Amino acid sequence: MSAEMPDLQSLWMPFTANRQFKAAPRLLVSAKGMYYADADGHRILDGTAGLWCCNAGHGREEIIQAVHAQMRALDYAPPFQMGHPLAFEAARRLAALMPAGLDRIFFTNSGSESVDTALKIVLAYHRARGEGQRMRFIGRERGYHGVGFGGLSVGGIGANRKAYAGNLMPGVDHLPATLNIAEAAFTRGQPAWGAHLADDLERLLALHDPSTVAGVIVEPMAGSAGVIVPPVGYLERLRELCTRHGIPLIFDEVITAFGRLGAATAAQRFGVTPDLLTMAKGVNNAAIPMGAVAVSREIHDTIMAAGPDNAIELFHGYTYSGHPAAAAAALATLDLYEKEGLFARAARLEPVFESAVHGLRAAPHVKDIRNIGMAAAIELEPRAGQPGARAYEAFLACLKAGVLVRFTGDILAFSPPLIIDEEQIGVLFSVVKTALDSVR
Numbered sequence: 425m426s427a428e429m430p431d432l433q434s435l436w437m438p439f440t441a442n443r444q445f446k447a448a449p450r451l452l453v454s455a456k457g458m459y460y461a462d463a464d465g466h467r468i469l470d471g472t473a474g475l476w477c478c479n480a481g482h483g484r485e486e487i488i489q490a491v492h493a494q495m496r497a498l499d500y501a502p503p504f505q506m507g508h509p510l511a512f513e514a515a516r517r518l519a520a521l522m523p524a525g526l527d528r529i530f531f532t533n534s535g536s537e538s539v540d541t542a543l544k545i546v547l548a549y550h551r552a553r554g555e556g557q558r559m560r561f562i563g564r565e566r567g568y569h570g571v572g573f574g575g576l577s578v579g580g581i582g583a584n585r586k587a588y589a590g591n592l593m594p595g596v597d598h599l600p601a602t603l604n605i606a607e608a609a610f611t612r613g614q615p616a617w618g619a620h621l622a623d624d625l626e627r628l629l630a631l632h633d634p635s636t637v638a639g640v641i642v643e644p645m646a647g648s649a650g651v652i653v654p655p656v657g658y659l660e661r662l663r664e665l666c667t668r669h670g671i672p673l674i675f676d677e678v679i680t681a682f683g684r685l686g687a688a689t690a691a692q693r694f695g696v697t698p699d700l701l702t703m704a705k706g707v708n709n710a711a712i713p714m715g716a717v718a719v720s721r722e723i724h725d726t727i728m729a730a731g732p733d734n735a736i737e738l739f740h741g742y743t744y745s746g747h748p749a750a751a752a753a754a755l756a757t758l759d760l761y762e763k764e765g766l767f768a769r770a771a772r773l774e775p776v777f778e779s780a781v782h783g784l785r786a787a788p789h790v791k792d793i794r795n796i797g798m799a800a801a802i803e804l805e806p807r808a809g810q811p812g813a814r815a816y817e818a819f820l821a822c823l824k825a826g827v828l829v830r831f832t833g834d835i836l837a838f839s840p841p842l843i844i845d846e847e848q849i850g851v852l853f854s855v856v857k858t859a860l861d862s863v864r
């Protein structure tokens with residue numbers, strides 16, 4: 425990169441091989457529509473919507489204007505014991521998008537905070553109804569629920585947990601992951617195999633006694649672990665078991681909400697309604713940090729009714745909950761989603777995206793391809809003795825060729841902004857194909 429390079433040493437980068445990165449940095453300096461640009465002005469097609477979040481594409485004027493106007497009118501208002509109109513309006517609009525019944529909205533600033541908030545709301549709910557003994561949570565192996573201690577504890581990615589293993593929340597157990605390449609390699613959409621894995625919930629409930637279980641949390645589609653699509657019937661079965669035992673079901677939709685699967689939420693796509701739904705990322709196109717939890721009326725009202733009118737009902741919240749700039753960005757983003765029909769567009773493009781990614785089945789090293797909505801992953805055979813090297817090198821080759829993809833372990837993941845067109849989908853996967861051809 426020839427343009428001026430900042431001093432890189434002070435910044436400790438998140439989830440990054442810092443020393444490797446700083447030896448060969450990759451900086452993005454601007455973005456518009458489907459493209460990033462680096463300091464040399466190279467255009468880079470965004471195959472990842474940033475980090476699964478810029479669903480309406482980059483540099484959207486409507487969002488910029490809304491944030492600008494809001495910052496001029498009201499830069500900040502305390503969210504504790506005070507309010508400002510846009511937070512209420514953003515909550516109303518979000519409630520209208522959610523599955524029926526999930527119409528009470530708590531604002532956070534990230535996916536991790538949304539998850540920890542949902543876990544806390546569930547605990548407060550049980551306590552409010554005199555079932556404070558319900559303290560256990562059940563997550564799932566390979567689940568990613570952010571990096572707070574709550575989310576880490578219910579999460580199931582070993583590398584993320586390892587350094588903190590001794591101090592995670594007690595009383596957490598995990599369902600098995602649903603990915604089974606031997607049974608379901610190269611499935612398009614939902615695998616037919618695997619609904620029975622939900623029955624493990626029954627086993628865990630029997631083991632722990634259902635009356636001690638506070639909640640079950642899963643990503644309806646696991647994104648970070650490499651696009652793990654729920655087997656047909658699996659989420660329905662989890663829902664049924666949770667309902668039978670009076671256990672709130674939390675869908676972590678930080679990645680899947682706002683059109684990624686061709687509907688406002690994965691819950692709506694799959695026709696399975698949780699009791700709480702966490703979101704972030706696409707809520708305001710990632711313009712300003714923001715997250716939220718949608719909560720069922722029943723859970724909300726139970727907590728509201730548990731104390732006198734002048735008492736704080738939930739001892740929880742963030743200085744920046746419903747921040748005016750974030751709320752303004754959310755309203756402008758929701759307008760864009762609606763005006764441009766981006767969720768329906770994702771649904772329309774899904775078959776094109778699906779056939780483009782599955783077109784790489786015969787490419788070198790490809791072990792599995794999975795997809796749903798506008799999300800897909802290609803899992804590679806690891807190079808002997810060098811796990812992760814192939815996907816990393818393929819990622820670098822794509823970037824050099826002007827396409828941003830995501831890699832984790834030996835998995836390449838794709839989740840472009842929903843404004844992508846058919847030609848750009850073609851470019852994305854032809855660059856990936858060339859990259860795979862070049863990797864040894």
Ligand SMILES: Cc1ncc(COP(=O)(O)O)c(C=O)c1O
Binds near residue numbers: 533536537568571647
């Ligand atoms: C399902 C899920 N939950 C939680 C998170 C954490 O979100 P954040 O990084 O905003 O804290 C993510 C991030 O990718 C996610 O995919």
